[in-house]
Amino acid sequence: MPARTLYQKLVDAHTVARLDDQNVLLYADLHLMNEYTSPQAFAGLHEQGRPVYAPEQNVAVVSHIIPTHPVRPRVIADPASALQASNLKRNCHRHGIPLFDTNDVLQGIEHVVAPEHGMIRPGMVVICGDSHTTTYGALGALGFGIGTSDVEHVLATQTLVYRPAENMRICVDGLLPLGTTAKDLILMIISRIGAQGARGYVVEFCGSAIDALSVEARFTLCNMTVEAGARGALIAPDKRAVDYVLSRAPDIAGDVRRKAEEHWATLASDADAIFDCEYRYDADKVAPYVTWGTSPDQAMPIDGAVPIVDDSTDDVARASMQQALRYAGLRGGASLQGMPVQHVFIGSCTNGRIEDLRAVAQVVRGKRVADGVRAMVVPGSGAVRDQAEQEGIADVLIRAGFEWRQPGCSMCLAMNDDVLASGQRCASTTNRNFEGRQGRGAITHLMSPAMAAAAAITGVITDVRTLSTQEAV
Template sequence: MSLTLYEKIWKAHAILERDDGQTLLHVGRHIVQDGSGHAFEALEDRGLIVRRPEQMFAMPDHGVSSTSRDIEAIRDPDQRRAVVGLRDNSLRFGIVHFGLDDSRQGIVHVVGPEQGITQPGMLLVCGDSHTSTHGALGALAFGLGASDVLHVLATQTIWQRRARTMRVTVDGRLPRGVSAKDVILAIIAKVGANGAAGHVIEYAGTALRAMSIEERLTVCNMSIEAGARAGMVAPDDTTYAYLCGRPFAPKGAMWDKALDYWRTLPSEPGACFDKEVSLDAASLAPMVTWGNSPEDALPVDGFVPDPMREADVDRRTYLTSTLDYMGLTPGTAITDIRIDQVFIGSCTNARIEDLRTASKIVKGARAVVPALVVAGSNQVKLAAEAEGLDRIFRDAGFVWGESGCSMCVAMNGDVVAAGKRCVSTSNRNFVGRQGPGSRTHLVSPAMAAAAALTGRITDIRSLEV
């Protein structure tokens, strides 16, 4: 039987299957972040050790400050303890630690790929839902809860139930102004926030194949927002070129051996998927979310929906409450929505390509609302500064921050005040995600940059860039 990419990786990592359908899987790489303190405490309470520390990498990202690399600059004492605890536990158990004083530190889902920690055919886990990001390199990657993190620390294995498969095919050429972020928002708007529940998505089609790895990372990052367990793109020459020479990628004869294996991974012709979805790339437009779920996304030339036009009572109730929270009037043009601030960053859109795109929009202009740019890793920040991108942003009135999750998650000092409206390149617009009472509109880096210059949501296609 022809196998999919997911089925091949699952089969290669399966150790045994229980009668209840749960399978014990070997974990290739475990990335540990600053939310893992409880798992380490449980490990110590049980008198256990870390089973395979050489297959683990630790780095703080959620609770770190965007204003300083000094641990003492972390204002929240709980977050400060979490960062210190990760450092101490890594030292104790022999785990490679990219701390705040390490040039490799950053958001786990940015650092993993850029360091070559993430590789095709690998099963990779992390105690964070957006671990699906790593599937862009042909890995099976998903997030874990605290008890599962403990299990992996102690055994280098994880119990999982096999998922169904879903293929999302995007064919054609993306129009001007349409980015990978717009593609994934369009996919989520089409299938819904639970449309991929119980599935692992494989992204395919000519539009996906034409994307860089950084663009594919953006798409896979938000797979979880469609309810998927993971998102994947089959490895190809773009993948191999990206990985070659990275610090933790195979070298020499091991590279050749790995490459031979990686080339066997793509889904075979005739492989069956439980669900198929397709989009025409040429029909897509820059996307903007208006509500409190990534599925609440519309083309930028659209209008805020009217609850009174909904026949379904539950849907009408949802729209009414959402628009009340967001402070929006039905029928308002998306481009008439005024904003209070802008955030460019997160594990979705804070890589060097994202910063280059945004800098082209703001170069020579001036932000009219507060705007914050936070690189996804120290390596991205250093690369951007070497290219002079930081100067472009600063000259335009943007704040240039230190690497970390920053305003995406509002647990590190970077927040949106209650009632304020933020255009963000992050992945979630849930109620209170960027701070209690905050209002979030998800967009691409280019759209965020344009909004900072105009003070409203702006169609990037109207700008001459």
């Protein structure tokens, strides 16, 4: 058999049939749903009188439209949002699909909930009507987002008509410096290759810097790879990933565990596998990164300068940069350090895990949120929230002046009542900084949790490395 990449092995293992020269019928081990991409799919299913083919291989979560106010029970006041949530509950009940509902103590964002409960295992194909399903590549699972019509097809057949992607490898060697995280690494990579740089590819990450990352940091890396246009992201599962899964999947035991570990050990690209495109980076040279514009690839090291638009830039890029600078109220050549912020948001499927909250607490312990800044922390799940309270992290954040919220997507996309006012500038740990993403006319600067924490206590965009040793991470 010819040498294969990890991606090719996963596709081959899940191909039910080859449909034509470009498409296969792909089997999905797990299908995740949320309240905003599933209603039309269920409606189509019911119009055809079809059942859900494999209810036990589907899981639903209420996450995007849910309010995160620190009160229980949670009530969705917006009628349209409440209808979405009630429709999901009714559809799940009708078809026997497990649901993390509005007031489930373990409710959260699907991309946080699924791995923390052992649902994601190496070698799986996992799909969801959400683009950040690439997150699961951190565990050696092929995850990707699908559209509503595809959701209906998966519900009916547990399969998907799929066009295989090309293979890209990104190797990162060395170690990330103190104060620099996986969020900074992926922002750097996206800024280098561009928002369409990985379009049509599934990206495999490798190298000593990737090996050194925690599993939660790998989630961040794979989560944001879609912002470079990637159709998926993968990291070959190592002992760290396997231990993470086994500690959360008590059903994998005895002979099943032995066979699983034997199989997972084969989930790596062959030594002589051919990649269609390759990049290599040195982690030692990565600084904390912050976005300056309205696309995740419009990012810069915190000690750099906002790019200057000049005639050497092509027409499309120049127009995009000019519009981004106008929207953000910036000028070329300026520094972002010292830029006042009115809001700090820490959370999302990118950076709403316990490791992220520990980093924030380490920076703000014994400090106070700056006057004039509203700072929110929204855990990625009920389990993360409970753990943060047990570890004393929540107390540190509350004493520092942060709002300690209930789990949900919250201000990542302003599809709920957590919305920025026009003109407000936000230091955010989310994954997208598009115009109006967090509120009409609001300005978003993407950064790591530690960098967002530094902005909260200083009131301005700040290089976390300049804080005292006690505060630095």
